[in-house]
Amino acid sequence: MTTVALTDVRHAQIEVGAITMHVAEAGEGEPVVLLHGFPELWYSWRHQLRALADAGYRAIAPDQRGFGKTSAPEGVDHYDALTIVGDLIGLLDTLGLDQAVVVGHDWGALIAWYSALLYPDRVRAVGALSVPYGPRTPVPPMAFFREVIGDDFYMLWLQEPGVADAAFAADIRRALAGAWVFDREGWRERPVPDVQWRSSRDEAVYMEALTRTGFTPGLNWYRNFDRNWELLAPYDGRTIDQPAFFIVGSEDPVTQFMPADIMDGVVTDLRDVTVLDGVNHWIAQEKPIEVNAMLLRFLEGLRP
Numbered sequence: 001m002t003t004v005a006l007t008d009v010r011h012a013q014i015e016v017g018a019i020t021m022h023v024a025e026a027g028e029g030e031p032v033v034l035l036h037g038f039p040e041l042w043y044s045w046r047h048q049l050r051a052l053a054d055a056g057y058r059a060i061a062p063d064q065r066g067f068g069k070t071s072a073p074e075g076v077d078h079y080d081a082l083t084i085v086g087d088l089i090g091l092l093d094t095l096g097l098d099q100a101v102v103v104g105h106d107w108g109a110l111i112a113w114y115s116a117l118l119y120p121d122r123v124r125a126v127g128a129l130s131v132p133y134g135p136r137t138p139v140p141p142m143a144f145f146r147e148v149i150g151d152d153f154y155m156l157w158l159q160e161p162g163v164a165d166a167a168f169a170a171d172i173r174r175a176l177a178g179a180w181v182f183d184r185e186g187w188r189e190r191p192v193p194d195v196q197w198r199s200s201r202d203e204a205v206y207m208e209a210l211t212r213t214g215f216t217p218g219l220n221w222y223r224n225f226d227r228n229w230e231l232l233a234p235y236d237g238r239t240i241d242q243p244a245f246f247i248v249g250s251e252d253p254v255t256q257f258m259p260a261d262i263m264d265g266v267v268t269d270l271r272d273v274t275v276l277d278g279v280n281h282w283i284a285q286e287k288p289i290e291v292n293a294m295l296l297r298f299l300e301g302l303r304p
Contacts, residue, residue, distance in 0.1 A: 022069035027053025037106020047288030066217025134262035249279030
C-alpha cells in the first residue's frame, strides 16, 4: 500500500491559549476540522485532507493536546474534556473562524460530540467515526464499565498511572497494533499483527512521534473519564441538534460497549449511520475511499 502524497499540506505551530498546537491544513473554503484519537496524530487523516481540499473545503487536522508536536502539559488535570474542547474553540478563534464542521475519530469523536454540545453556535455540523454519543451514565464511567463489562475491561487497566505507559513505550510497534484492547497479558508475547492498511512509512511517522512524546499524555485523556462525568453534569439532558453522521466498522470493539443506538433521542438530526462490514477501529485509514465518499456526501447535503 502506498501513502498518499502530502506535498500540498501546510503545517504551522499556532498559539492556542496556554499551549502551542501543531496544525496541518489543506485546501481553501468551508472549514472542516478533523480530530484524531489515541494514540494518533494529524497524520491519521492523511487520506481525508487531500480529498476534502480537492472538493473545495479547508481541511484542518491538529495534533491534539499531548500528541505529536502539540504541547503536552504535565499532570492528569490538563486533559479533561472541557479543556480539550477549549483547545478546539481556541483554535477556531485563532484562525478567525466563526463556525466549522467538526469530525472526529475515537477520542476525537467524543471531543467532536462534546464541542457540538457545549458550543452549538460554533459547530455547524458534527461527524464521528467509531465512538457514538450517548446519555450520561447513572454512575461514574469507570464504575459503570466495571459493573457492566468486568474488571478486565481495558479502560480500567489504562487508569493505573505508569502501567500501560511503560508497557506501550517498551514496544511501540506492538502497542500500535492494538491487541491490548482484548488481551492485557498476552499481547506482548504474540506476533505483531500485519496491518495491511498502514505502510512501513506510515508506521515510522507514529513511531517517531511516540518515541518522542511517550504515551502518558494520551493516556491522561482516559484518566479523566470520571472527572469528565462530573464536569459535564450541568449538560445532562441536553441534546445535540446539529446535522450529524456516524460511521463504524462491524469489527470495531467499541461497538461491544457503545452501540450506535445509544444516540437515539440524544442526537436529534442524525442523517446517516453507516456500518462498514468487516472493518475494524481505524476506519478512515482502513477504508479511506468509502469514508471520503460518505464524508463528502454529508458535507454536500449541508450546502444550500
